[in-house]
Amino acid sequence: MSTTTARAPAAGACASTAVTGRLLASGLRIERGRQVLVDALDFSVPSGTALMLRGANGSGKSTLLRALLGLTPVQAGELTWENETFRPGTRKLCPHALWLGHAHGLKGELSAIDNLRLLAELDGARPDRARLRGVLERAGLAKHTHVETRRLSQGQRQRLALARLLLAPHRPLWLLDEPSAALDAEGSALLDALLNKHLDAGGSALIATHLPVLAARAPNELWLGAKTAPGAAPASRPASASGPASPAGQVSAPSRGHTPWHGHTP
Numbered sequence: 001m002s003t004t005t006a007r008a009p010a011a012g013a014c015a016s017t018a019v020t021g022r023l024l025a026s027g028l029r030i031e032r033g034r035q036v037l038v039d040a041l042d043f044s045v046p047s048g049t050a051l052m053l054r055g056a057n058g059s060g061k062s063t064l065l066r067a068l069l070g071l072t073p074v075q076a077g078e079l080t081w082e083n084e085t086f087r088p089g090t091r092k093l094c095p096h097a098l099w100l101g102h103a104h105g106l107k108g109e110l111s112a113i114d115n116l117r118l119l120a121e122l123d124g125a126r127p128d129r130a131r132l133r134g135v136l137e138r139a140g141l142a143k144h145t146h147v148e149t150r151r152l153s154q155g156q157r158q159r160l161a162l163a164r165l166l167l168a169p170h171r172p173l174w175l176l177d178e179p180s181a182a183l184d185a186e187g188s189a190l191l192d193a194l195l196n197k198h199l200d201a202g203g204s205a206l207i208a209t210h211l212p213v214l215a216a217r218a219p220n221e222l223w224l225g226a227k228t229a230p231g232a233a234p235a236s237r238p239a240s241a242s243g244p245a246s247p248a249g250q251v252s253a254p255s256r257g258h259t260p261w262h263g264h265t266p
Contacts, residue, residue: 020047020202021082021096021172023068028077028088030060030067037063041077043222045204047172050195050219053208059225061208062102065175068206069094081173098123098171102178102208104161108150112141112160115149116167123168131167139163140186154182162187165194174198174205180213192216 028041037060045051053061066072068079070091079088086092106115113132120127127135136145139159144152149160158181165174179191188211195205195214207213 019170019172021204022046022080023093023173023204023206024080025068026078026080028064028067029075030063030072031075032060032063038224045173045206047202047204048199050199050205050207050214050217052213052219052221053206053224054210054221055224061224062177064224065099065101065177065206065208068175069097069099093173096171097173097175098165098168100161100164100174100176100179102181104157106149106157106160108148110149111146112136112149112152113145115160116163119161119164120167123164125167125169127167135163135166136160138166139190155184155187158182159187159190162191162194165198172203174203174207176205176207176209178209179207180209180211188213 023045025041025043029039030037030041043051053064055061063072067074067088070089070093074088077088078085079093080086081093081096084092105119107118110118113129113136116132116136117127120132133142133145136142139162141152141156141159141163144156149157152160158179162179174195180188183191192214195207196217198205199217213219
């Protein structure tokens with residue numbers, strides 16, 4: 001899975017004209033082989049909010065993120081961005097979304113600064129060397145500017161991938177897959193700072209994660225692959241980032257073998 005913005009029509013080269021936006025997903029059904037990952041899935045991510053995608057390995061978190069961009073087939077359902085409704089396969093969400101996958105797409109033989117330049121150019125940005133060095137310093141990589149990326153630790157490579165968020169042209173919706181993986185406390189603080197700035201400006205984010213992200217905001221959680229999150233009471237209304245769906249702010253969507261979830265649990 002690549003970290004470059006979806007290589008769909010102009011997704012990496014054109015910035016969104018929208019400053020903010022609300023994503024609404026209705027009736028999504030996604031299959032992988034003969035397995036149904038989600039069925040009749042509804043959720044929304046209003047501007048200024050984040051929604052955490054949670055669930056066990058293989059529950060469909062990464063697949064759902066890719067499906068929203070049209071990179072994975074969707075068997076049913078539709079998306080609404082602001083006032084436009086469309087099928088995910090049309091890739092109409094791509095110009096408004098910044099996609100950061102859990103595989104960084106970094107070139108091991110390139111230095112940190114050259115990888116960052118490449119990622120920025122794929123996003124349509126043309127930063128100069130001074131700007132690139134400043135971003136690497138912000139990411140805590142100032143001493144590794146010219147080090148081959150293969151020589152960086154996993155956490156340092158993750159910081160390098162996150163540095164891309166400081167350079168990409170504005171897109172109101174961030175789709176992040178395991179952005180906190182391998183980060184130490186300082187790296188996690190950097191991720192939270194980037195997200196808080198984005199959300200405070202009216203952006204939104206859908207984040208697949210096993211680790212705490214934006215804990216101070218207590219964002220809603222959409223659980224895939226189980227009827228309810230571990231230890232959580234059943235949700236009482238559709239998944240939405242506009243407010244808690246239960247006292248724990250948790251909602252769920254079933255995998256095959258569970259009763260299909262149609263926006264509420266019985």
